[in-house]
Amino acid sequence: MGESTRVNDRAGAGWPSTRREVMKSAGALGLGSLLPPLSVRPAAAMPAGLKAAMAAVIGDAKLNIGRVKLEIPPLVENGNTVACAVAVESPMTETDYVKAIHIFNEKNPQPNVISINLGPRAGRAAIATRIRLSDSQTVTAVAQMSDGSFWSTSVDVLITLGACLEDPL
Numbered sequence: 001m002g003e004s005t006r007v008n009d010r011a012g013a014g015w016p017s018t019r020r021e022v023m024k025s026a027g028a029l030g031l032g033s034l035l036p037p038l039s040v041r042p043a044a045a046m047p048a049g050l051k052a053a054m055a056a057v058i059g060d061a062k063l064n065i066g067r068v069k070l071e072i073p074p075l076v077e078n079g080n081t082v083a084c085a086v087a088v089e090s091p092m093t094e095t096d097y098v099k100a101i102h103i104f105n106e107k108n109p110q111p112n113v114i115s116i117n118l119g120p121r122a123g124r125a126a127i128a129t130r131i132r133l134s135d136s137q138t139v140t141a142v143a144q145m146s147d148g149s150f151w152s153t154s155v156d157v158l159i160t161l162g163a164c165l166e167d168p169l
Contacts, residue, residue, distance in 0.1 A: 079163040088125035098125035
């Protein structure tokens with residue numbers, strides 16, 4: 001028992017040769033089963049409901065990336081109340097201001113979470129609220145500027161206990 005105790009006759013052919021190696025392999029398999037399953041999807045994949053909701057807001061305009069900061073926790077224990085804040089880089093003058101801020105998500109029954117209209121007298125282009133999320137998904141914030149341009153950013157959020165489980169009307 002001093003050196004190594006053979007577990008099977010296939011040792012050396014990619015199989016564990018000692019009890020210690022068998023226990024390590026079993027432990028690794030056990031830990032691997034506790035991790036959430038990962039799904040891989042194309043980066044450009046967008047659910048039809050989300051695509052339609054965003055098209056209703058931006059139409060045929062180009063959606064630019066940048067100028068928008070979306071603060072939302074990447075890991076949320078309870079999807080019933082998720083803190084969310086959006087800030088947009090803008091001088092908020094009479095000629096250059098944020099007209100609206102919209103928040104969208106992929107998997108809730110209603111993909112358009114909230115739309116806020118602003119004007120130059122708002123002072124700064126920032127909102128903070130709490131939203132409900134049904135499942136792990138991507139949340140997107142879109143800002144409509146006074147010059148007609150649209151700017152956005154997205155954050156992936158992992159939800160451990162989802163909300164919004166009712167069927168849409």
